[in-house]
Amino acid sequence: MAPPAGTRTETAAQAGTAAQQTPWTGHVHGSAGYGRVLAALACSGVATFAQLYSVQGLLPLMSSELGVSAAQASLSISAATMGLAFAVLPWSFVADRFGRVRTMGLALVLATAFGLLVPATPTFGMLLALRALEGAALGGVPALAIAYLTEEISTRHAAAAAGAYVAGTTLGGLFGRLLAGPVADLAGWRMGTLAVSACAAVAAVGFLLLAPAPRGFQPAAGGGFGAMLARLRPPLRSRPLLALYAQAFLLMGVFVSVYNYLGFRLEAPPYLFPATAVALLFLAYLAGTVSSRAVAGLAARFGRRSVLLASTAAMVAGLAVTMAAPLPLILAGLVVFTAGFFGAHSIASGWTGAIATTGRAQASSLYNLSYYSGSSVVGWSAGLVFQQFGWAALAGVLALLAALAAAAAVVLLPAGRPAGR
Numbered sequence: 001m002a003p004p005a006g007t008r009t010e011t012a013a014q015a016g017t018a019a020q021q022t023p024w025t026g027h028v029h030g031s032a033g034y035g036r037v038l039a040a041l042a043c044s045g046v047a048t049f050a051q052l053y054s055v056q057g058l059l060p061l062m063s064s065e066l067g068v069s070a071a072q073a074s075l076s077i078s079a080a081t082m083g084l085a086f087a088v089l090p091w092s093f094v095a096d097r098f099g100r101v102r103t104m105g106l107a108l109v110l111a112t113a114f115g116l117l118v119p120a121t122p123t124f125g126m127l128l129a130l131r132a133l134e135g136a137a138l139g140g141v142p143a144l145a146i147a148y149l150t151e152e153i154s155t156r157h158a159a160a161a162a163g164a165y166v167a168g169t170t171l172g173g174l175f176g177r178l179l180a181g182p183v184a185d186l187a188g189w190r191m192g193t194l195a196v197s198a199c200a201a202v203a204a205v206g207f208l209l210l211a212p213a214p215r216g217f218q219p220a221a222g223g224g225f226g227a228m229l230a231r232l233r234p235p236l237r238s239r240p241l242l243a244l245y246a247q248a249f250l251l252m253g254v255f256v257s258v259y260n261y262l263g264f265r266l267e268a269p270p271y272l273f274p275a276t277a278v279a280l281l282f283l284a285y286l287a288g289t290v291s292s293r294a295v296a297g298l299a300a301r302f303g304r305r306s307v308l309l310a311s312t313a314a315m316v317a318g319l320a321v322t323m324a325a326p327l328p329l330i331l332a333g334l335v336v337f338t339a340g341f342f343g344a345h346s347i348a349s350g351w352t353g354a355i356a357t358t359g360r361a362q363a364s365s366l367y368n369l370s371y372y373s374g375s376s377v378v379g380w381s382a383g384l385v386f387q388q389f390g391w392a393a394l395a396g397v398l399a400l401l402a403a404l405a406a407a408a409a410v411v412l413l414p415a416g417r418p419a420g421r
Helices: 007-021 030-051 057-064 076-100 100-120 124-138 143-153 156-185 189-210 224-230 232-237 239-267 277-304 304-321 329-356 360-388 392-414
Strands: none
Touching: 030 076, 030 100, 030 124, 030 143, 030 156, 030 189, 030 224, 057 076, 057 156, 057 189, 057 239, 057 277, 076 100, 076 143, 076 239, 076 360, 100 124, 100 143, 100 189, 100 277, 143 156, 143 239, 143 329, 143 360, 156 189, 156 277, 156 329, 232 239, 232 360, 239 277, 239 304, 239 329, 239 360, 239 392, 277 329, 304 329, 304 392, 360 392
């Protein structure tokens, strides 16, 4: 006999309430939601990192046309990364109220609009201002991507998914540089950056269409500025997180410096590389695409800290090889260096999300603040060393910074095979 209508209604309501109260455990590997999250983040990586670093392979051309030095030309990178660094925390607070996907979508739209204006700038000062605005808008993507991924992907698969995301960012950065260089050789650096921004607009649309509705996000309560600052205290008091922020600042600074100034070394005698050939250097990013995914399995066997230190050692070894004069050795060293960096970055960024059980968006944002501050500060100041003393001196200084990052990891990060703690 069927229950009364009222009883059926109550039963349905109770079932709905129970479903709402069931905690979200995340999309699992192989599911449609898992694939859509990674595809959407891949699009966001293309839109973000293609634009952010598209001018890196064009710095010698910009230096010549605009009449600025190598260190000054590198400010077009530093302005964007510093804008991003200062914007990551504000974006994280916005996302705590309005959601990760909505905020990342807005950031991509704004960044693409600014990026399309960059080629029309008449002066170097205006170019830097627009690049800073573009970077500030882009801050809404890397600041939130790991937090979004951690909330929406099953904890069993989050480390592998983080590695896949970092691998996607390498492809995004590679795409922007490889596109900008040949176009710049044909039509100038302005058309090179315009082509990249147009492709980034397509990728931004892809993110908006692919990203599934968030299910693990819980809006943060209000409380004003004091409450926002309170969410910063846990990550700033965590010794392991502070160590990871040191990795981000130092290792990213080393990485960007190599790619900022190696093009200047190779476009000068005896190498005389054109812009297209300089852009091809970024094919070394493919080594990072592989290493950023491979380190997840290695970390499960040997522990995160051991793999982080091994990746840093690979960076230093590759950097040492680039000091040689033969071009094949320089390129081989660059590949090893790049693989080491992206392995270290994949471990450190994923570990940040795992450690931060509260204020996750803020913890990830502080990592990105450190990461892009290193890109800006070290990436610019290293140019002064290069201009004054040459490549060998620059490589020596960068190796010292990588050694400092390793020392911080040894002192402050737990050994063994931690489960994110």
